[in-house]
Amino acid sequence: MGVAPLEIALHAPAQNGAKALTDLYFFYGTLCHEPLLAAVLGAPKPLEPARLSAYEVRHARDADGTDLGYPLLVEGPAGAEGGLAEITEAEAELLDWYEIGYAKARLAVTDAQGRTREAWVYLPEAGRWGVGQLWSLAAWAAEKGALATLAVAEVIALRGQVPMEQALGRYPMIRVRAASRLRAGVPRPAKLRFQPGADDVEIESLRTPYAKFFAVEDYRLRHRRFDGSMSATLDRAAFISGDATVVLPYDQKHDRVLLVEQFRTGPLARGDANPWSLEAVAGRVDAGESPEAAARREAEEEAGVTLSRLIAAPSHYPSPGAKSEYLYCYIGLCDLPEASPRLGGLQCEGEDIRSHRLSFDEMMALIETGEVENGPLIVLALWLARLREGLRAEALGA
Template identity: 40%
Template sequence: MTNLFFYGTLCHLPLLECVLGRPRANLHIADARLVGHAVCSVAGETFPAITARPGAIAWGIVVRDLSDEDVARLRYYEGGFDYGQTPLQVETAEGMVTAQVFFPEPGRWALTGAWHLADWQRAHAPMVMAAAEEIMAWYGRKLAEDIAARYTPINIRAHARVLAGQRTPDPDRDLTRDVVVQARRHAYMNFFSLREVDLQFRQHDGSLGPVLNRGALFVGEAVVVLPYDPVRDCVLLVEQFRAPVFMAGDPAPWVWEPVAGLIDPGETPEQAARREAQEEAGLTLDRLLPAGRMYSSTGSSSEFLNLFIGLADLGGHHPQDGGLAEEGEDIRSRLVSFDKLIEGVDNDRWRDMPLVTTALWLARHRDRLRQA
């Protein structure tokens, strides 16, 4: 059995419960402190690191009598950080306890000021909890290094889940009684993830329906921005290869679209739209106009879109290659007159739903934008 001292995010007991897979009532937890050490923020990150520092005190918790399985689950969750364990004496109200402390590799991160659990809980705990749920769902099925390689998309999906939970509830329904979940499964995880659920939902006659098995593709929350020059009355489109279109058997998998991309954790939709315009088209936007917020395909995907029209001076823009090589993007851009844009909508030339949606929004507001 092992005693462990926690000084960072795992002092958040719901996260510890998620990682260990059992409730806190089954754990022997006590407040503790480690003298001669400090818990510091890591530059550019939300988690802390511990370092030896004479005269300082690292506050945390000690959890006693953890099993080999508990330690294995903790190492799996922290698998991307390669922490080493050191036994040290920590103080508790019950006296001194020898506990293992996870230390990062010396010099791995730049340490800044003091890290405070309460600040982290307010700002980051919900997203970290959502990410931990996905990570631990793969315990025993995927290697820790495979999970570590996918931290970025995992966090993007977790961020999107937090944002989804902040949307306006349905005033006519109570999810605690109108949806009954029998089982949840994580079926696939890579850049995207696929999850399954067995559930019942309240039907319109008031009864609970039969148990149904349903799946959903988890992508994240995204932005779509159609750059428009109201002086020259033209838009900018980008073309790129789309593997799902190819996989569907479509003989034309290169698709013309607006600029688009996933929102990174900590980004606003507006910040993501401006970043994607730079990355995909080398374009600086003057102004962003909201053009709708919606799910892209409610029957199969959790993806939520923030649509924008991006006002810009396109006079000096020339067709160019864009995209991030590290993300496998190979993108070219093109200017299209407004008349050709709408002609393409009417003739079914455009096959990207966000392009058609933003084009129709632009058609409705174009005169106002040109007069302004």
């Protein structure tokens, strides 16, 4: 039998410097991952081990049975391991906003000393999700913990700007941006350029006035100057998108490439007389996907081409003054028989893509005339020109 959720008791704000009133909460599932809980609450919150009997933590499933990855607390014999913490009114408001689809109930839990204590627990609303297999915090944290923590921080930043339902609608792209931030955190070469320390960039405020498929982040910041001083406070904005992969399919035996053509909003917004663009195959790197896997997937989706081998080309920021986008670039070896232009792309994403097979020399002629004016394709064409002789010799020798 289910437990009816109770309304949380409201406390008057603390007066005259008195300690803020708190209430006891039991956390399970992803909120037992303390970095994620800190991202939700805005500060670390140590948890005291505790256990809830007659309940267990299981995977949520959607209507068609797809595993959604996050946990539900449901009645069951396994018991639920979790943690207890004292939560303030302000923190409770954050949790209530974050835990959409869940309702609070007051339940008896057992703490580490074996004492029975009453605590607020978030239970899923009846019928909202299906129930899957038992959920493991250790397995989730190892595979998804770092990504989820960054994604949740962006979700929490939207509080006060959009309703939580709207924030959840943006969550797939939020996860893509979080995965990009994880890749960006890997140390990069700095033999010539400035190597920053922890105090060389100070972010005074960060707002996200727009966030859908793309996002805009509005910063007030200071940074270290080359003379060693800190800059004045600067207003800066960045257009945020996830990392993308770009691949130029190349048939080394026949010295043939594949280009794709599609309508592009960027040239339209600039007022370009022709907003149809000749490009290399490209697309975003989904959360949980490697750039190499994305390159292979996009070649299949956009052009129906299977890549046999990927050769890394220079990865780069195409416009670092305004955009966060980072491009992972490849030459993709494949077979490209002569064929008429092929139509491709995913209809569910509104894609309308035509592919063209042409010789290497024809591609370079299009760059020279200006008909090809897509930066990543030009980078890949020049990189292929650098490697072409060796790749042709390899194919002819085989």
